[in-house]
Amino acid sequence: MKSAVTAIAVLFLAVGACQAADPTDPVREVIKVAAGNWAAENPTSEEVFGESRLDRLFSADFAKAYREASKHPAYDPPEGETTGYPFDYDPIAGGQDGCPFENIRIENDGDGQVTALFNNHKCFGDGAEYQADTVLIFHVREEGGRALIDDIYPVVNGNSGQSIKDELKAIAAQ
Template sequence: MKSMFLAALLVLFAAPAFAADPTVPVQEVINVASGNWAAANATDDDVFSDDRLKRLFSVDFANAYRAASKHPAFDPPEGETTGSPFDYDPIAGGQDGCNFENIRIEDDGDGQVTALFNNRQCFGDDPAYKEDRVLIFHMKTENGRQVIDDIYPVENGNSSSSIKDDLKTIAAQ
């Protein structure tokens, strides 16, 4: 009886630990973006769909995205008033790219997860095309789950402007 009680406690406390894995939302974002750039059978999924904004991103990030989407980079489809505020793919880092290769997701601790992948290799043999795209995801806990609060692309070895700050700048226009 005592061992069953201990086992039940272990299950109760282990479940939140697994649910709080900060790499899970990052993995989904990278998988969606990777699918959009696949060489064969590419998808057309929105990394920042309403469902993903609710499940994977912090309330602050989601609000920044929704406010910025009122200033779409391109004319939205007939009857719609919002659209993507970006004129490029902020995960892939451009308007052009290749399929994602050598994807790695690393929990750096202290609320940071790093995603690394190569998505320029199809451009040629220049050494710059062999370098990884690096994104640092700042995570936080909201409602008992890990969510993405911001994304920092790394350029030339340094963290560049935050995507959430870019969204807030777009929304302020």
């Protein structure tokens, strides 16, 4: 009897492990969308932070911060709209100018941290500053059984930069 209970417990643990959310999935989608927007040929114009992605890829707290910040768009929204894009740059590409994303790598660092690395400056020249990777650290947590992005930190000069979620909250507070 005891071995049967143990076997059932192991089976439940194995099933649970198979159903565990992969923390790299939402990061992969965000990077794929951003890379598509910066493609050299046939670029897309998808919104990384569009409504369907906010609800599907980002934590409730991040989505709330984004929606509040979008009430203070960086540029005038289209006629009849009251919200818009809160940033005056692309926080995934790390600027207003960039090149197609090359050598994209997504690494699960464990404990809810996923790092995305890519080069999106090579088209600017051969200098060392243009060969360096853009690095983003995503904090991913599980909500409702799904892995969701809770924050993004760009790495600047080898150090974690300002939290994107904190930047959104600062925009909303203005």
